[in-house]
Amino acid sequence: MSDHLPDWIGSEGNPPNFGDPTAVLEPEPYEVVSRSDDEMVLSMGPQHPSTHGVLQVVLGIDGETVKRAEPEIGYLHTGIEKSAENLFWNQSLTVIDRMDYLAPLTNNFAFCRGVEKLLGITGQVPRRAQQIRVMMAEMTRITSHCIWLGTHAIDLGAISPFFFTVDLRENILDLIEAASGARMNMTYFRVGGINGDLPEGFLERLDEVIAKFPRRMRDLRDLLQKNPIWTDREVGVGVISAEDAVAWGLTGPSLRASGVAYDLRKIEPYSTYEEYEFDVPTRTEGDCYARFLVRLDEMEESMRIIEQVRKNLEPGPIMVNEPAVALPPKPSIGLSMESLIHHFKLVSEGFRVPAGDVYGAVEGPRGEIGYYIVSNGENRPWRVRTRPPSFYNLQALRKIAAGNLIADVVVMIGSLDPVFGEVDR
């Protein structure tokens, strides 16, 4: 045990008792509000409506102009990577869900792909499971962009788009809830397939949402795209050049708005993505407005993919035919002793994954979300390291905020679309 760690770590496993709940806790002193001749230091956050979570930005300002912006992160550090090491492979999915909570299934997707690579069963995952995975991942991409657009618009003073996006999101969440049983943090995917098949009537309800979608998108575009207030606030603000974007490690819409058409779904197609016809929306301006347009276009492309999956969805199994990983079919548990034992062993001990390391990544709503997973042959991961796209995207804030107005910082944070569950983990 290192000396610098608090002594309660490792002893009980529990944080200290803060004692009397009415007592006033003294926070550690911050030098975040200070003043000199040419610079005033102003702290924005961690409780601020426009920081999209618990981000603190320490701004050095001269009048209204930002001279420097230092993002201070870690207010939502949850120890998810560490928690995942103490759980069975399939159980780790539940905590990994809670990283990017706007699109939990892309977390699942990347982790499952990594573990499947280690197990060597990537090619055996049934086709129907792959298709449903793609469909669900694209659905969560739309819901994630819905929340991004709604909150981004609220930051800029427009509240109506939020009501439209929430309505669209609720329609899709109803579908996801019908399939997985939860609105958020679904943990619908499993290593080797998915948890359950689509329920009855799902596809008909999906058709309704698909039919309603173009009108909703038209409404949103009408509300914002040509809106003079919106364009005034967004066009030319927070420009990231293509070189900078690549150098800072940006991915996803933030990178594509700078003119780099990097999308894992095209570059390294996985899970039947190679079969679908879709474009990678790209802009060259690199400003907040370009990022806004790219995300809107992406929502439409996602719906195009969902439509194609819907058309081509094939019947079949949804779990890999590999007894070492997959639970036996439920009816057989009541009939056969071997199935019961097998089920019990898998649930109580999990399965073992051959020693080795692997990187599994998918294209999430915010960019390339990847997991570097190390196994030492046990039934738990030895190490899980995340590549969270928000973390890398957020770095760009330092670069683009300098020289702009304080009000523009709000626009920039919104347009980078960070999720703090993922930044802080």
Added chain:
Amino acid sequence: MEMSANNLFLAKIDEAARWAQSSSVWPLTMGLACCAIEMMVIPAPQYDISRIGSEVFRSSPRQADLMIVSGRVSNKMAPIVRRLYDQMAEPKWVISMGACASSGGVFDNYAILQGIDQVVPVDVYVPGCPPTPDGLVYAINLIQQQIRTGGRGGIFARA
């Protein structure tokens, strides 16, 4: 409260004040984690807490009556949550939303506070991971009931 023949209301000041208070519970905009997303959608038309008088989310703790602790609270964030609570004007209420805020949830580790009631007094606990928006609206209803009846503390919002 009663109404006389000449369109006059007669009420005790205490009752009238409680009625007014319970019909204008303004929450603080403090999103922490996953639950914040479910908290965010309650002013939207599908759940519409304007119906019960809570439509205005206030970003300043000075103007808020209700703190919804929406999500996991890390040890780094806990003093800030407490400071925000201290900055809110009396009377004030706290909803602990979700498993993490109530008990640490699935994160029994070094980083997460095992229950927000270690730093602020909680009036209503909402179970779920995350709770549905309906669950949260129900919790606000319970807060309103508490305000009208004058009780405080430790209610479990069981559906």
